[in-house]
């Protein structure tokens with residue numbers, strides 16, 4: 301994850317107070333600057349462009365000024381802007397209601413697993429026990445978990461409908477062509493990126509079905525169900541200390557050239573990381589590049605397993621992106637978008653996967669890394685495209701004036717879920733039980749966010765393929781992309797690096813990669829059976 305949020309740490313009052321002061325300062329600074337964009341817009345394009353042409357000092361501000369003009373087309377009259385800002389809290393009430401219900405008010409059931417464990421099937425319990433080795437346990441977990449969500453279908457339908465209605469109303473008020481265009485406009489991305497992503501994924505849905513068939517074979521079941529998705533295909537005891545992780549990542553990034561790997565070697569030796577979990581520390585992992593003239597900072601919660609090693613590669617991918625950007629861009633152009641930097645971070649994860657795979661000492665170890673890669677592509681690519689398709693479908697339904705209820709959402713989600721999992725093709729049976737899954741996904745309140753998981757792994761797969769060709773030009777182009785930081789819109793920066801995110805190429809690259817991983821797994825399985 302990449303984020304620049306500063307959050308208070310539990311149990312550190314001094315830190316909380318400093319964060320409070322920074323937040324107050326930042327709020328008054330942005331209030332004091334609020335006149336700025338409307339004034340730029342009121343000057344008009346011709347005048348602003350003439351200023352930029354005449355004054356070399358404006359060069360590093362040019363992107364910001366052009367962006368203000370572009371977004372200015374959707375700025376309303378002062379009265380209308382005031383109405384929208386007065387409505388802001390009311391428009392987010394649906395999400396707040398959903399969060400409270402899902403995280404605090406639902407009374408989750410407990411079940412007894414086959415080994416006698418009393419398992420509370422809340423969100424955390426679901427995440428844990430859905431991986432159970434015994435199938436009867438997984439089925440019981442799914443029955444309990446989805447059965448509970450189903451009781452709130454109408455309420456959660458009303459909250460999600462409220463969210464979608466607010467989005468559509470805002471996009472319409474601001475004069476956007478549609479809600480998708482509105483939410484992609486922040487990064488100046490054409491909706492074609494989103495539509496091509498969904499189209500290619502559907503054209504090649506058979507590759508996902510191939511994965512499920514392989515999973516059925518490896519789990520040895522002939523009636524694969526939705527409750528069979530999560531148990532790991534291969535277990536491993538490979539362990540990654542933080543030192544071993546750093547060594548492995550250092551080797552894996554050699555494909556990026558000696559400048560990059562030298563910078564990484566030096567930077568990762570500095571005390572820029574907080575590595576291990578500790579009481580009061582926030583969970584997850586992220587990189588903060590907010591202090592432009594200092595250095596990036598990395599937060600991890602390293603647990604000595606491969607997933608932690610992969611996270612290390614990911615966050616250092618962000619940190620290296622920030623370092624190279626800061627060396628080459630002024631402060632004004634150093635703030636790259638999530639759309640580009642997630643590609644960079646996942647590319648480093650893929651490089652680590654390839655390095656580990658090449659050095660694996662046993663077939664089991666090879667199978668482990670291949671299984672990890674496969675599951676990452678299912679979860680980060682196909683599943684996120686499926687969510688993206690649903691998110692678009694419910695917004696388009698409201699744009700057409702259709703009524704959206706919880707049961708209608710279940711119907712829409714169920715159709716998509718069946719298509720992705722090959723229900724009609726006999727690959728996996730999808731039942732009414734899991735068609736309520738939409739109610740469980742908080743991301744549907746994040747305003748067209750999830751598609752970026754899919755575009756990120758697709759872009760990463762594309763670049764890693766190029767880098768693997770060993771060509772010096774491919775390497776130099778990639779490093780230039782990292783150095784470009786936030787000097788242009790993401791689509792243009794990527795285009796300059798040879799990647800067109802409106803074309804099929806990146807989405808084909810990640811799907812081809814998934815196919816190739818399955819070829820390798822099947823070869824190992826056939827050797828064993830043969």
Ligand SMILES: [Zn+2]
Nearest residue numbers: 301302642645
């Ligand atoms: Zn990230």
